[in-house]
Amino acid sequence: MAILLNNHGYDNASWQAALAELLPEQDVFLFADMTPARRQQVEYALVWNHPPGDLAEYPNLKAIHLLGAGTEAVDADPATPDVPVLRLVDPQVLEDMARYALYWVLHFHRRFGVYAQQQSQAHWERHNLCASEEFKVLVLGLGMVGKTVARRLAANGYKVLGWDRHQAELAGVESYCGDDMPLAQADMVINCLPLTPETRHMIDAELLGQLPEGAVLVNISRGKFWWTQM
Numbered sequence: 001m002a003i004l005l006n007n008h009g010y011d012n013a014s015w016q017a018a019l020a021e022l023l024p025e026q027d028v029f030l031f032a033d034m035t036p037a038r039r040q041q042v043e044y045a046l047v048w049n050h051p052p053g054d055l056a057e058y059p060n061l062k063a064i065h066l067l068g069a070g071t072e073a074v075d076a077d078p079a080t081p082d083v084p085v086l087r088l089v090d091p092q093v094l095e096d097m098a099r100y101a102l103y104w105v106l107h108f109h110r111r112f113g114v115y116a117q118q119q120s121q122a123h124w125e126r127h128n129l130c131a132s133e134e135f136k137v138l139v140l141g142l143g144m145v146g147k148t149v150a151r152r153l154a155a156n157g158y159k160v161l162g163w164d165r166h167q168a169e170l171a172g173v174e175s176y177c178g179d180d181m182p183l184a185q186a187d188m189v190i191n192c193l194p195l196t197p198e199t200r201h202m203i204d205a206e207l208l209g210q211l212p213e214g215a216v217l218v219n220i221s222r223g224k225f226w227w228t229q230m
Contacts, residue, residue, distance in 0.1 A: 002027040002029055003027065003045070004042045005046050007047070047067065049073060055081055064083060064084070075196060075197075094144060094148040095152075097145055097149065104188075135188070136160075137187065138162075138183065142162045159174075162174065187214075188217075
């Protein structure tokens with residue numbers, strides 16, 4: 001048995017060191033050093049952003065362990081072998097994403113961007129803002145990331161609405177599902193949806209048009225934009 005390791009674009013060395021310590025008798029082959037003979041030996045793949053089609057070249061592959069939480073790469077690859085796919089979900093990463101979301105909620109709720117612009121112009125003007133519990137944040141997607149984000153925002157006093165395709169109960173969060181997406185209520189939307197064929201192009205002009213004027217969309221999921229303001 002052998003392991004294929006390819007943490008593409010990131011650090012292979014730390015994974016090599018950890019695997020050598022935990023599995024000293026195990027052969028671990030880097031993708032860059034792969035040969036036809038080694039492909040025959042590989043039974044487990046530890047990969048991230050792996051080249052499409054390559055995993056089909058390992059005839060004895062038993063499982064794919066992704067070195068991250070997103071499965072969009074293997075989902076989109078028609079050549080992905082029919083073997084179990086395991087995700088790596090790091091609690092610290094979840095908390096970091098929740099803090100990042102909280103930062104942007106504070107930024108827009110407290111109008112820090114407006115004040116920074118005024119500061120650059122040597123201009124002082126006070127702006128009214130609502131209380132935290134009146135500022136409504138809609139979290140799209142209540143998977144592990146979305147739940148962590150929603151809990152952090154609720155713990156900081158914000159009115160949190162959560163939406164998922166299926167009903168998901170979460171303490172301190174007003175939950176919605178299916179076609180019932182409360183966009184018209186939201187002062188801010190945080191996208192935590194995975195990138196799948198069902199969610200691709202889901203956030204479009206029609207959906208954004210349902211948001212009230214001045215609402216903000218922040219994307220912390222897979223996507224090609226950072227934030228936008230209506």
